[in-house]
Amino acid sequence: EAEVAQSPRYKITEKSQAVAFWCDPISGHATLYWYRQILGQGPELLVQFQDESVVDDSQLPKDRFSAERLKGVDSTLKIQPAELGDSAMYLCASSLATSGGDTQYFGPGTRLTVL
Amino acid sequence: GQQVMQIPQYQHVQEGEDFTTYCNSSTTLSNIQWYKQRPGGHPVFLIQLVKSGEVKKQKRLTFQFGEAKKNSSLHITATQTTDVGTYFCAGHASGTALIFGKGTTLSVSS
Numbered sequence: 669e670a671e672v673a674q675s676p677r678y679k680i681t682e683k684s685q686a687v688a689f690w691c692d693p694i695s696g697h698a699t700l701y702w703y704r705q706i707l708g709q710g711p712e713l714l715v716q717f718q719d720e721s722v723v724d725d726s727q728l729p730k731d732r733f734s735a736e737r738l739k740g741v742d743s744t745l746k747i748q749p750a751e752l753g754d755s756a757m758y759l760c761a762s763s764l765a766t767s768g769g770d771t772q773y774f775g776p777g778t779r780l781t782v783l
Numbered sequence: 784g785q786q787v788m789q790i791p792q793y794q795h796v797q798e799g800e801d802f803t804t805y806c807n808s809s810t811t812l813s814n815i816q817w818y819k820q821r822p823g824g825h826p827v828f829l830i831q832l833v834k835s836g837e838v839k840k841q842k843r844l845t846f847q848f849g850e851a852k853k854n855s856s857l858h859i860t861a862t863q864t865t866d867v868g869t870y871f872c873a874g875h876a877s878g879t880a881l882i883f884g885k886g887t888t889l890s891v892s893s
Contacts, residue, residue, distance in 0.1 A: 710787075710871050710883030711826065724880050759825060771816075772881070774825040 670694045672775035674760050680781045686748035689778045693742070693762030699723075701772060702735055702745050703759040711759055711774075717743060750782045785810045787874045789884035796891055802859040804887035806872035813877050815848055815855045820886070821868040829857075829870075862891050 673692040681687050693700050698719055703711035714733065716724040719740035728735065732751070737743040747754055757777045763770035786809040796802050806815065814833045818826035830839055832848035832855060839846045845858045855874075859866055869886040876882075 709885050710873070712883070713880045716880060771828045771831065772826075773828070777825050 672760055672762050672773055674758075674775035674778055676778055677776060678779045678781075680783065681750050682783050683752055684749040686746065687750050687780065688747075689745045689758050689760075689780075691743045691745070691760030691775060693760070694773055697762035697764055697773075698740075699763045699765060699770070700737055700743050701761040701763075702743070703761065703774075705757040705759055705777070707756070714745070747780075750780075752782050755780055755782045785874070785876055785879060785882050787872060787882045787884040789872055789887050791887055792885065793888050794890070796862050796889070798864060798891050798893045799861050802862050802866070802889055804857050804870050804872075804889075806855045806857075806874070806884055808853045808874045808876075808882075810853070810876050812852050812874040814875050815852075816873045816875070816881065817846060817855075817857055818871045818873060818883075819868050820871065824868075826871060859889075862889070864891050864893055867891050 675690050700717045702714040704714055705711045714728045715735045717737040720737050733747055735745045757779050759777045760775045761772040763772045788807045790805050814831055816831045817829040819829055820826045830846050835852050836850045837848040843860045847856045855872055869888045871883050871886045873881045873883045
């Protein structure tokens with residue numbers, strides 16, 4: 669069964685450093701999502717792509733976070749500079765379309781610890 | 784903005800007991816989805832409800848969508864240790880992103 673791939677699985681960094689996460693969605697899935705999940709809470713959407721275009725980045729802290737999906741396939745989420753409060757699980761998900769009722773398939777996530 | 788609330792936050796049961804988690808939205812939803820996240824894992828889609836008053840079953844799991852499409856519930860009959868995890872509801876209102884609740888964490892002792 670096809671899966672969403674993410675790397676790295678774990679990342680430890682010091683505050684003020686730059687970090688980057690990579691996601692490869694399920695083949696053929698047009699929509700890609702980046703979520704942040706703080707321990708004990710549900711995932712919160714950071715950014716949503718439809719192919720290579722950003723559909724929703726209203727919750728993305730744009731002063732330090734950036735995301736791209738240049739060829740409409742895989743995607744990178746970057747944080748620069750990282751802050752202590754950025755420690756969380758960063759989940760990538762993909763779905764076939766953006767109808768709003770599509771099943772989202774999540775990757776294993778990247779656990780970020782900022783020291 | 785739209786909020787999705789879940790109760791209880793935690794629930795511990797003895798194996799064989801029933802379990803229910805409730806989800807309430809501040810706005811009317813187009814659909815509601817349920818996900819399960821095992822400890823150390825990632826959310827896995829369980830089901831989607833779309834119609835007012837809809838009830839769906841998956842083996843021992845029963846999902847309901849309220850008549851006003853603002854609330855939902857997940858009921859597990861005769862829990863097993865394999866049911867351990869956090870159950871999230873996620874609501875989608877028209878034109879908005881999917882909003883996740885904080886989840887209900889279920890623990891089961893044998």
